[in-house]
Amino acid sequence: MNWLFLAQAETPEYNFWNGAPGSPALLTKVVIALLVGIGIMIALMFAPTRLRRPLVALATFVAGGFWMASTFWPTAPDAVTEGRNASEKVAIFLKDVTSVVADFSNVLTAFLLGLGIYSIVSVHGKRILKRQQDWSFSVVLFASIVLMAIFGYADWMDEQNRTAAVTALSPGFWNRGRDLLFDGMLQNMDAAMFSLIAFFILSAAYRAFRIRSVESTILLSTALIVMLSLMGVVVSAWDGLAGDFAGGNLKLSEISKFINSNLQTPGIQAVKFGLGIATLAMAMRIWLSLERGGLNS
Amino acid sequence: MDYSFIKLTVGLIATIGLYSILYRENKFYRLTEHIFVGLAAGWSLVALWTVTLKDMWWSKMMGAEASETSGVVAGYWPYVFLLPIGLMGYFVFNRKHSWMSRIPIGIILGLVVGQEAGAWLKRDLPQIEAAMKPIVPNTEVGFFVPTDPVAGALYPSQMLGNIIFLTTMLTVLSYFLFSFDFKTKFMQKSTLTGRWLLMIGFGAIFGNTVMTRFTLLIDRMYFVWIEWLIQGVFKMG
Amino acid sequence: MATNDPTPRSFGQRLQSLSRQTVYLILIIVVSASVLISKFMGLTLPNKPGAGSQDFFAAIMAIPEGSTVFIQSDVTNSTRGESAGQFEALLRILMRRNIKFAVFCASGEPQAPQVAIDVIARINAQRIANGERAYERWNDWVSLGLFPDGRATAKAMMANLRTAIDKKDTPPGKPPTDVWQSPVMEKLKVIDDIGLYILVTASKTSDILVERLKFAPVTYGDVPLRTKLGCMVTGVMGPETNNYYRSSQIFGVVIGLNGAVEIEHLMENGIKPGQSETYRSLSIEGFKGMQNYARGMAYYLALHTAMGLLIVLVIMGNVGMWLTRRQTGGGA
Numbered sequence: 123m124n125w126l127f128l129a130q131a132e133t134p135e136y137n138f139w140n141g142a143p144g145s146p147a148l149l150t151k152v153v154i155a156l157l158v159g160i161g162i163m164i165a166l167m168f169a170p171t172r173l174r175r176p177l178v179a180l181a182t183f184v185a186g187g188f189w190m191a192s193t194f195w196p197t198a199p200d201a202v203t204e205g206r207n208a209s210e211k212v213a214i215f216l217k218d219v220t221s222v223v224a225d226f227s228n229v230l231t232a233f234l235l236g237l238g239i240y241s242i243v244s245v246h247g248k249r250i251l252k253r254q255q256d257w258s259f260s261v262v263l264f265a266s267i268v269l270m271a272i273f274g275y276a277d278w279m280d281e282q283n284r285t286a287a288v289t290a291l292s293p294g295f296w297n298r299g300r301d302l303l304f305d306g307m308l309q310n311m312d313a314a315m316f317s318l319i320a321f322f323i324l325s326a327a328y329r330a331f332r333i334r335s336v337e338s339t340i341l342l343s344t345a346l347i348v349m350l351s352l353m354g355v356v357v358s359a360w361d362g363l364a365g366d367f368a369g370g371n372l373k374l375s376e377i378s379k380f381i382n383s384n385l386q387t388p389g390i391q392a393v394k395f396g397l398g399i400a401t402l403a404m405a406m407r408i409w410l411s412l413e414r415g416g417l418n419s
Numbered sequence: 420m421d422y423s424f425i426k427l428t429v430g431l432i433a434t435i436g437l438y439s440i441l442y443r444e445n446k447f448y449r450l451t452e453h454i455f456v457g458l459a460a461g462w463s464l465v466a467l468w469t470v471t472l473k474d475m476w477w478s479k480m481m482g483a484e485a486s487e488t489s490g491v492v493a494g495y496w497p498y499v500f501l502l503p504i505g506l507m508g509y510f511v512f513n514r515k516h517s518w519m520s521r522i523p524i525g526i527i528l529g530l531v532v533g534q535e536a537g538a539w540l541k542r543d544l545p546q547i548e549a550a551m552k553p554i555v556p557n558t559e560v561g562f563f564v565p566t567d568p569v570a571g572a573l574y575p576s577q578m579l580g581n582i583i584f585l586t587t588m589l590t591v592l593s594y595f596l597f598s599f600d601f602k603t604k605f606m607q608k609s610t611l612t613g614r615w616l617l618m619i620g621f622g623a624i625f626g627n628t629v630m631t632r633f634t635l636l637i638d639r640m641y642f643v644w645i646e647w648l649i650q651g652v653f654k655m656g
Numbered sequence: 657m658a659t660n661d662p663t664p665r666s667f668g669q670r671l672q673s674l675s676r677q678t679v680y681l682i683l684i685i686v687v688s689a690s691v692l693i694s695k696f697m698g699l700t701l702p703n704k705p706g707a708g709s710q711d712f713f714a715a716i717m718a719i720p721e722g723s724t725v726f727i728q729s730d731v732t733n734s735t736r737g738e739s740a741g742q743f744e745a746l747l748r749i750l751m752r753r754n755i756k757f758a759v760f761c762a763s764g765e766p767q768a769p770q771v772a773i774d775v776i777a778r779i780n781a782q783r784i785a786n787g788e789r790a791y792e793r794w795n796d797w798v799s800l801g802l803f804p805d806g807r808a809t810a811k812a813m814m815a816n817l818r819t820a821i822d823k824k825d826t827p828p829g830k831p832p833t834d835v836w837q838s839p840v841m842e843k844l845k846v847i848d849d850i851g852l853y854i855l856v857t858a859s860k861t862s863d864i865l866v867e868r869l870k871f872a873p874v875t876y877g878d879v880p881l882r883t884k885l886g887c888m889v890t891g892v893m894g895p896e897t898n899n900y901y902r903s904s905q906i907f908g909v910v911i912g913l914n915g916a917v918e919i920e921h922l923m924e925n926g927i928k929p930g931q932s933e934t935y936r937s938l939s940i941e942g943f944k945g946m947q948n949y950a951r952g953m954a955y956y957l958a959l960h961t962a963m964g965l966l967i968v969l970v971i972m973g974n975v976g977m978w979l980t981r982r983q984t985g986g987g988a
């Protein structure tokens with residue numbers, strides 16, 4: 123079987139797995155498959171409790187198993203497109219289906235990203251229905267969702283049909299609305315919201331950054347040198363004063379480079395080595411469903 | 420009043436709304452915050468379809484008729500199975516059937532953790548290789564590295580740097596060996612040194628974090644004073 | 657409460673007791689004044705580019721004209737202060753060198769693709785105002801949209817670039833079309849056909865790419881590269897990403913606002929022989945006479961004063977603590 127069948131590398135001949143766009147045959151297959159999928163979903167709702175954990179474990183194992191196999195299975199030479207033996211055939215199969223698995227993964231992730239929106243709608247919907255405190259703000263939130271969705275989709279639809287000449291003449295009503303909401307409001311709010319941290323970091327540093335121990339002294343001194351080294355004027359003045367004294371090694375740029383190369387890099391590297399091993403161990407536990415709680419609770 | 424100024428002013432009001440929290444909790448902030456969350460959620464709805472699902476799911480499932488730029492593209496019905504699998508994720512809010520949400524989440528987790536072994540090899544092995552630094556100098560011409568160094572030479576100052584590098588790495592690693600109870604004085608000193616040296620890394624991270632956070636604020640002030648006031652109101656620069 | 661305390665506060669206590677709002681106000685005043693002074697005086701502050709930025713600049717100045725660069729832009733305006741300055745400088749260089757590029761987001765950031773498109777539009781408008789050629793969507797650059805799962809996408813690109821990217825973009829005056837028909841993409845067959853792969857990020861997506869992408873070593877002009885992956889990251893991500901640069905897993909790294917200023921400095925002054933730590937004899941002309949100093953330099957003075965303020969306040973707090981301790985016999 124050609125496993126590129128889902129990747130659409132080239133227009134294939136019609137077969138069981140596909141159909142002509144808009145054809146009754148394709149629509150029928152889509153509807154039947156959807157009904158089968160929904161049927162399985164409904165059946166799962168009545169699945170016995172003892173089957174639940176193995177089902178989740180199987181899904182996790184199969185999904186992870188593909189990438190484990192693709193990592194550790196010996197690869198075929200690039201020039202080989204038709205496997206000459208079983209090992210090469212498997213290797214080519216794994217390579218071919220990678221983009222299909224990536225597609226599935228992207229689509230599934232996109233579906234699950236909608237969970238956040240669903241959660242917001244659910245929380246604020248309840249607040250409006252029960253007339254809880256500040257429910258009017260929730261109405262504003264809903265209005266914002268709807269407005270952005272309408273202008274966003276309308277602009278996109280408009281863009282599909284507009285020609286460049288028309289767009290150059292006038293950006294259009296939907297585009298203006300989308301631009302005002304996205305670039306004028308959302309993007310400025312995004313920037314403003316995250317910039318608030320600057321105030322908190324300054325206030326916290328003023329209140330809490332005290333030289334009370336060896337650790338805090340080292341941390342504060344390094345932070346000071348790093349901050350000074352990020353200020354071009356200070357670097358220029360300091361380097362000018364230090365000149366070539368002690369082989370030029372007392373220049374601020376050299377001191378910060380030394381800290382960066384010989385202290386900061388190995389320190390962070392050691393932390394990341396530890397994290398790497400721990401992540402690998404945790405990944406294996408999750409893949410094999412050995413982890414208690416979470417998926418296996 | 421032209422459109423670009425209206426857009427700038429809307430951005431200014433939004434910025435002031437969110438900044439009002441710095442004084443104290445207030446209704447203006449709450450209003451702006453809710454608009455922010457609403458617009459972000461609304462845009463996610465748009466983007467998930469227009470720049471992801473439309474091309475990666477719908478078009479592949481339903482195919483495409485011939486157009487002036489491309490021929491007929493066949494539709495592949497198996498893509499439809501992703502919909503019920505994705506929908507199962509939404510059972511997380513249903514108390515009775517919430518276990519079903521673990522199937523798509525398990526698949527996503529499996530797809531992530533399955534890559535971790537290969538990822539670890541590609542990420543950490545070159546790092547380990549880079550950490551193997553020479554500690555025996557092979558030149559006696561001066562202590563510091565000259566402005567025109569001999570290729571392949573290791574100067575005594577570099578040797579010292581490399582020793583500090585390795586000491587830092589090994590002592591910090593020893594600090595993270597939680598599985599054993601170290602009784603020897605050497606190891607106790609090593610973990611203590613590791614903790615101190617680790618603080619240098621954290622200090623550098625703090626310094627860089629301060630740069631990021633302040634830059635975000637600077638950007639807002641630039642927007643308010645330069646983009647809105649100077650360029651928008653006074654039409655200068 | 658401190659305000660109702662009848663006991664007069666000592667100097668040490670006063671040094672430590674600025675109210676939250678006062679600290680905020682001082683910060684706003686200092687930053688606002690710096691931004692305005694920088695604008696009106698047209699200040700160009702000194703800067704000494706580090707090795708990471710030099711190598712990054714050397715690589716993008718060395719790739720042959722007409723190559724295609726992949727730009728994975730995972731940033732939104734939440735980090736506009738740093739990321740926009742870096743991204744704008746990158747775009748200016750690529751456009752001036754007639755390098756084609758494909759821009760996309762490979763993380764769960766639905767806003768990122770539109771943010772990138774808006775930045776490109778802004779730079780294009782500046783080019784048109786300066787009498788330069790407009791960079792045309794589809795012929796000079798394409799948008800590949802959003803790939804929510806960056807891990808799987810990177811793996812798929814390694815396995816088969818053509819099937820990993822199945823997206824449409826809009827040619828001028830035509831309906832959305834398969835991006836592989838675009839002049840930007842049509843010559844690419846495998847991942848090594850990409851000129852450079854540049855990541856602009858505020859998160860750990862650099863880890864994801866380092867863990868998955870592998871490029872054959874290549875030499876562009878006088879610049880040998882062990883990989884085609886380079887990163888522009890925020891200051892927060894700087895120290896971690898810097899480790900990948902130190903181990904040659906990325907060809908260069910631009911960190912935070914300071915990195916943006918470094919790139920602008922290099923655009924203005926180029927690299928003279930002996931200046932590059934990695935390539936000692938390398939010589940690269942900058943873009944003298946063009947608008948090189950932009951957002952990075954506009955913010956640089958304010959970075960100095962804001963950091964200076966933090967240092968002053970931390971010193972104030974510590975002196976206050978020391979004075980109070982001395983007064984109370986070490987009990988404070």
